[in-house]
Amino acid sequence: MASLIKRGKTYYAAWRENGKQRRVSLETTQKAEAKRRLGIWERKRAEAKWSLEQVIDVAPATFWNAYLPYLKRQRARRTVEIKEYFWKRFADEFQPETLGSVTTAQVERWKANQIDSGNYSPHTINNFMKDMRAIYNAAGKVALGDAGPLYNGDNPFSGPERVPIDNVGRRVLSAEDRDRLVGVAVEHATTAYNRNEPQAREIGLVLALAAYTGMRKSEVINCQWSWLDFDSKLVRVTQDATYRTKTGRDRDIPMNQTLLRPILEPHRQETGYVYLPDKAPNPETKYRATFMRSWKYVTEKAGLEWVTPHTMRHSWFTRLIGQGVLESKAAKWGGHKTGSITVDTYTHLAQYDEDIEKL
Numbered sequence: 001m002a003s004l005i006k007r008g009k010t011y012y013a014a015w016r017e018n019g020k021q022r023r024v025s026l027e028t029t030q031k032a033e034a035k036r037r038l039g040i041w042e043r044k045r046a047e048a049k050w051s052l053e054q055v056i057d058v059a060p061a062t063f064w065n066a067y068l069p070y071l072k073r074q075r076a077r078r079t080v081e082i083k084e085y086f087w088k089r090f091a092d093e094f095q096p097e098t099l100g101s102v103t104t105a106q107v108e109r110w111k112a113n114q115i116d117s118g119n120y121s122p123h124t125i126n127n128f129m130k131d132m133r134a135i136y137n138a139a140g141k142v143a144l145g146d147a148g149p150l151y152n153g154d155n156p157f158s159g160p161e162r163v164p165i166d167n168v169g170r171r172v173l174s175a176e177d178r179d180r181l182v183g184v185a186v187e188h189a190t191t192a193y194n195r196n197e198p199q200a201r202e203i204g205l206v207l208a209l210a211a212y213t214g215m216r217k218s219e220v221i222n223c224q225w226s227w228l229d230f231d232s233k234l235v236r237v238t239q240d241a242t243y244r245t246k247t248g249r250d251r252d253i254p255m256n257q258t259l260l261r262p263i264l265e266p267h268r269q270e271t272g273y274v275y276l277p278d279k280a281p282n283p284e285t286k287y288r289a290t291f292m293r294s295w296k297y298v299t300e301k302a303g304l305e306w307v308t309p310h311t312m313r314h315s316w317f318t319r320l321i322g323q324g325v326l327e328s329k330a331a332k333w334g335g336h337k338t339g340s341i342t343v344d345t346y347t348h349l350a351q352y353d354e355d356i357e358k359l
Contacts, residue, residue, distance in 0.1 A: 001015070001042075002014060002015040002038060002041065002042055003015070004026075004031075004034055004035065004038050005023065007023075008074075009029045010025055010026075010027070010028070010029055010074070011025075011026045011028055011029070011030075011031065011034030011037075011038075012024060012025050012026060013026055013037075013038050013041050013042075024041070024140075025070070026038060026041070027070065056150070056151055056152045056153070057098045057099060057100040057151060057153060058098060058099055058139070058150045058151055059097070059098055059099075060090075060091055060096055060098070060099060062150075063099060063139055063150050063151065064087060064091075066150060067135070067138060067139070067150070068080075068084075070138075071083060071138075077248070078246065078248070081286070082127075082131065083131055083134075083135065085285060085286075086127070086128050086131045086132060086135075087132075087135065088285075089128065090128075090132055093110065094106065094110070099136065099139060099150075099151050099153065100151070100153040100154070102156045103156055104154075104156045104157075104159040104160060106156065107129070107156050107157055107159075107160050108159075108160050111125060111129070111160055111163065115163060121308070122163040122164070122165045123165065125163050126162045126163055126165070129157050129160060129162070132157045133155060133157035133158055136151070136155040136156070136157055136158075137155060139151035140152050171306060171311065172311075172314065172315045172318045172319075173211075173304070173307060173311060173312070173315040175319065177302075177304060178211050178312075178315060179211075179259070180302055181207060181211070181298065181299065181302045181304055181307065182204070182207045182208050182211050182212075182263070184298050184301055184302040185203050185204045185206070185207035185208075185294075185298045186204035186207075186208070186263060187204075188200060188203060188204070188294070188297065188298050188301070189201050189202060189203050189204035189205075190204070198276050198278075199276065199289075199290075199291055199293060199294045200294045200297075202274070202275050202276065202291075203291060203294040203295065203298060204263065205263065205264065205267060205274050205275060206220055206274075206275055206291050206294075206295070207295075207298065207312075208259075208260055208263040208264065209223060209235075209260075209274070210309055210312040210313070211259075211312050211315075211316070212256045212259050212260035212316075213235050213253050213255075213256075213260065213316070214253070214312075214313050214316035214317060214320075214333065214334045215235075215237065215253070215313070215335075216245075216246060216309075216310075216313060216335070217287070217309040217310070218243075218246070218286045218287055219237055219245065219335075220275065220309070221275060221287055221288050221289055221290075221291070222242075222243045222273070222281075222286075222288055223235075223237075223273065223274045223275065224238075224271070224272065224273055224274065225268065225269040225270060225271055225272055225273075225274060226238070226270075226271060228255070228264060228268075228274075229255075230255070230261070230265070230268070233254060233255045233257060233261075234252045234253065234254060234255055235252070235253040235254075235255050236250070236251075236252050236253075237250060237251050237252070237253065237335065238250050242281035242283075243281065243286070243288075244286075245335060246335065247335055247336075247337045249335070249337075251332065251333070251335050252333075253333045253334075254333065273288070275289065275291065276288075276289045295309070313334070316334070317330055317334055317342065317345070320333075321342075327339060327342045327343045328342075330342055331343075
């Protein structure tokens with residue numbers, strides 16, 4: 001006998017089976033409708049149509065088309081975007097006929113291939129597996145109105161171990177290495193060989209923006225010349241119909257006049273994207289284009305192959321806080337949703353405070 005429970009605003013049917021507590025969403029926030037659906041659910045289950053011993057499998061597209069509306073109602077926009085991104089990667093790279101056709105061994109092979117190729121960072125691999133595990137779990141909990149659960153097979157993403165990550169002492173670029181790396185990128189961009197290679201030609205602008213504004217990778221890729229207000233000395237990170245920031249907010253970053261402006265000024269345009277202006281926005285992903293091939297080349301040439309786009313952002317925050325800039329100000333410039341993120345991550349870099357002598 002199942003009982004009716006409420007989680008958040010949504011009603012669920014809950015029952016115990018084989019010593020485990022199970023539940024399935026009834027896809028409604030109205031109690032009367034939930035009771036009606038619970039009755040239908042119990043009748044179908046009694047007829048063994050919803051028996052967990054009966055194999056229930058579904059094509060990925062069928063599941064996703066049913067799950068996405070539910071996901072949009074239950075989760076924040078940013079969470080939905082991340083899950084959509086990873087789901088597309090899953091569909092493209094695994095190409096499963098059904099959800100149940102994916103095995104743990106396949107996931108392990110995929111993980112090993114990504115580690116060897118370096119296409120994904122350990123953080124991205126772990127996040128991918130975490131979100132796919134949650135999606136598979138949801139397939140066994142989401143009901144479609146009066147229909148049964150979508151899937152009751154094994155979760156191939158629940159077995160593989162996370163990729164180990166060395167979080168001891170995050171590496172930070174010194175100011176000297178940062179400026180040297182930007183210099184290598186600018187030099188690489190101006191060589192005759194690269195004048196006909198757009199990605200290489202504009203990598204100097206990319207490195208300069210990443211190093212001296214602390215912008216996220218997606219923000220650098222989508223940066224437009226209209227963001228760069230040379231008169232007001234500001235970089236105005238701005239959302240539009242084709243791009244939304246991580247936090248869903250616009251922000252202004254002071255434009256460094258001694259480091260950033262001299263690199264941008266000679267290339268100044270009135271409109272268009274700073275990087276690959278002919279590349280149109282891609283509605284499937286927040287990354288309109290990629291610069292990683294040229295990024296890899298210039299970082300290796302500078303002897304700094306460990307540097308990633310996020311290393312530049314982390315180093316930017318680290319240097320600001322280390323030089324005594326208020327955490328609240330750095331958080332505002334860097335686009336942290338709350339100041340506590342900046343404080344929790346970078347407070348240990350604060351300078352000596354004489355108030356400690358009052359002990």
